[in-house]
Amino acid sequence: MKLDPSFYTRSNVVVIARELLGKVLSTKINGLTTSGMIVETEAYSEKEKGCHAYKGMTQRNAVMYDDGGVAYLYLCYGIHQMVNVVTNTKGIADAVLIRALEPMTGMEVMMERMNVSHVKRITSGPGKLTRALGIDKSFNGKSLAGKELWIEDCGMKVKPAEIIKSPRIGIDYAGDDALLPWRFTLKGNEWISKM
DNA sequence: TACGTGATCACG
DNA sequence: GTGATCACGTAA
Numbered sequence: 001m002k003l004d005p006s007f008y009t010r011s012n013v014v015v016i017a018r019e020l021l022g023k024v025l026s027t028k029i030n031g032l033t034t035s036g037m038i039v040e041t042e043a044y045s046e047k048e049k050g051c052h053a054y055k056g057m058t059q060r061n062a063v064m065y066d067d068g069g070v071a072y073l074y075l076c077y078g079i080h081q082m083v084n085v086v087t088n089t090k091g092i093a094d095a096v097l098i099r100a101l102e103p104m105t106g107m108e109v110m111m112e113r114m115n116v117s118h119v120k121r122i123t124s125g126p127g128k129l130t131r132a133l134g135i136d137k138s139f140n141g142k143s144l145a146g147k148e149l150w151i152e153d154c155g156m157k158v159k160p161a162e163i164i165k166s167p168r169i170g171i172d173y174a175g176d177d178a179l180l181p182w183r184f185t186l187k188g189n190e191w192i193s194k195m
Numbered sequence: 196t197a198c199g200t201g202a203t204c205a206c207g
Numbered sequence: 208g209t210g211a212t213c214a215c216g217t218a219a
Contacts, residue, residue, distance in 0.1 A: 171214060
């Protein structure tokens, strides 16, 4: 079942980042369906220095100010597409970065997109999972309850004891805010990034 | 540990 | 216009 818009428009982005663990991100592109369970997320709030919207709206981050429930795409290092889940209500720029998936559907399609002949670690990082699922900047601002891109609850129950929180990756420039424990991973999962 | 890669942003 | 920077991935 696709997540209801009310899941995304809540005000606490950290709670939403935690609750996205165990949910399933899917795409259907040219008739090809690929999906994976979310096993790693990071929360970003406009009030802290790690966030792209910390200094206000720009052309790039404008969709972060939309109502929760749309995708925010961002190209990093000229190569890697990153996908974020926009949260909170219109005018407030909070988002959750999806950092890793455990593959579920469309293994062959994902392997071909990654140009590998094995399933191992094809979605274990924010840049890799977008490539495996075929997500690029054309999805910027698109609904997460759409026909080409969506997140659903497949009934996977995640217990609090299975969730690890840690500082976010790669945001040293954020100073003290880099220490916030806003990264969430599933304990013991083989698909989280940087293993 | 090093560096490719190109959009983006904050300057003028 | 221009230069520094960057929510990574891979090779070594």
